[in-house]
Amino acid sequence: MRALVIAPQWIGDAVMSEPLLRVLAVRGEKLTVAALPWVAPVYHAMPPVAEVIELPFAHGRLDWSGRRRVARELRGRFDVAYVLPNSLKAALIPFFARIPRRVGYHGEGRYGLLNERHPNPGGRPPMVAFYRALSGDAARTEEPRLSFPPERLQSVTGALGLAPQAYWVFAPGAEYGPAKIWPAGHYAQLARELHARHGQPVVLLGSGKEAALCEEIATAAPGACCVLAGKTTLIDAMVLIAGARGVVSNDSGLMHVAAAFRIPQVAVFGSTSPEHTPPLSPNARVLWLKDELQLDCMPCFERTCRYGHYRCLTGVPPERVQAALDDALAKA
CATH class of the missing domain: 3.40.50.2000 (Glycogen Phosphorylase B;)
Known part of the structure; x- marks a missing residue:
């Protein structure tokens, strides 16, 4: 199973996504993470991640044409995508890349863009559990782990x-x-x-x-x-x-x-x-x-x-x- 993960845009959130990636890797999914340049280095310290793609987007910009261009390069490479941010623009690349399964929270009304939508949780949930639930296994809240040689x-x-x-x-x-x-x-x-x-x-x-x-x-x-x-x-x-x-x-x-x-x-x-x-x-x-x-x-x-x-x-x-x-x- 080849999986694309659309990473969050903040360093702390990136770290807290690691338990999700560990679960996905343990069950046999080969992980590629697409992240903005200021967050991408975090994923180089996560052994479950096989590849990191730096997205060429400025903070806050929709960049419709740029996302289409990146999506074209990714077509045919992945079986599933996990979209961690709740924004509409974060779900565009998996949609344009025609990835068959596109998993994420309902977020900003992402009908059609995602075909496996989790309901938005109320309040401010713990972020590790928030991300891990996208795996379908939120039974445990594990601690994030990073490592360097x-x-x-x-x-x-x-x-x-x-x-x-x-x-x-x-x-x-x-x-x-x-x-x-x-x-x-x-x-x-x-x-x-x-x-x-x-x-x-x-x-x-x-x-x-x-x-x-x-x-x-x-x-x-x-x-x-x-x-x-x-x-x-x-x-x-x-x-x-x-x-x-x-x-x-x-x-x-x-x-x-x-x-x-x-x-x-x-x-x-x-x-x-x-x-x-x-x-x-x-x-x-x-x-x-x-x-x-x-x-x-x-x-x-x-x-x-x-x-x-x-x-x-x-x-x-x-x-x-x-x-x-x-x-x-x-x-x-």
């Missing part, structure tokens, strides 16, 4: 003068907006403490958009940090996470990457909920202080704080994160 880890860390398990990683950004970002001053205080206690550098990862935030943290923690935000490819950032001693992040795509590598980690949640997108790893610790802070507005799922105080994030002290990281390290 050891030589890849040695190559990437060695080129940067780092040694595996001898550095920390912070991923302080979040594409969604400031309502998911733990304060830079808190990150800096934690970086100073980790460096003073262990004498090991803190590597700051993220996109080019997050470079200024990372520089702010590094400036407030002199000598403790190495800023690599915007200076690595996504796949090298993933390798660096795989080799880290521990990771601290917001609710972000790189948080899910750390969980899939089973790295001891702490994830700070603010406007979003760990009931929807938790880091699925026994080595993860989540700090979401809704009850302690007595904030009825949590989770609001908004990009910015409607009240302007961001207490859901500022109210999480660095000492709590340090204690949670110590616990994750001790029990890993």
Whole structure:
């Protein structure tokens, strides 16, 4: 059985699709994943995936002619397609490619485009179960897994003068907006403490958009940090996470990457909920202080704080994160 998987457009969602792909591969389906360029590297770290096709589309564009062109190149290659995003445009390539079985959620009214439509679930379901249900087997919610060959880890860390398990990683950004970002001053205080206690550098990862935030943290923690935000490819950032001693992040795509590598980690949640997108790893610790802070507005799922105080994030002290990281390290 030859299967085409249309990947989601966000890094975290891509990671959370791995249990679905593992189920499909175990039952004998040969998997090709079609993904946008900024997500495609995630699938190179998934052993069940035989091939990754990078889709030449800009974010948010329909690009009708481009999708027809890609579909023509894929005709006759696949028996089934799994469309993970809910958008109408995500279902166009399997339809134009005339793939016989086209599986996905009803989504944006995709009558005709998909011929095996699952009903849209209510609310905000856990994403791993949401994707895995497309296999017809949602009995278990398994944890995502990613892996790289050891030589890849040695190559990437060695080129940067780092040694595996001898550095920390912070991923302080979040594409969604400031309502998911733990304060830079808190990150800096934690970086100073980790460096003073262990004498090991803190590597700051993220996109080019997050470079200024990372520089702010590094400036407030002199000598403790190495800023690599915007200076690595996504796949090298993933390798660096795989080799880290521990990771601290917001609710972000790189948080899910750390969980899939089973790295001891702490994830700070603010406007979003760990009931929807938790880091699925026994080595993860989540700090979401809704009850302690007595904030009825949590989770609001908004990009910015409607009240302007961001207490859901500022109210999480660095000492709590340090204690949670110590616990994750001790029990890993």
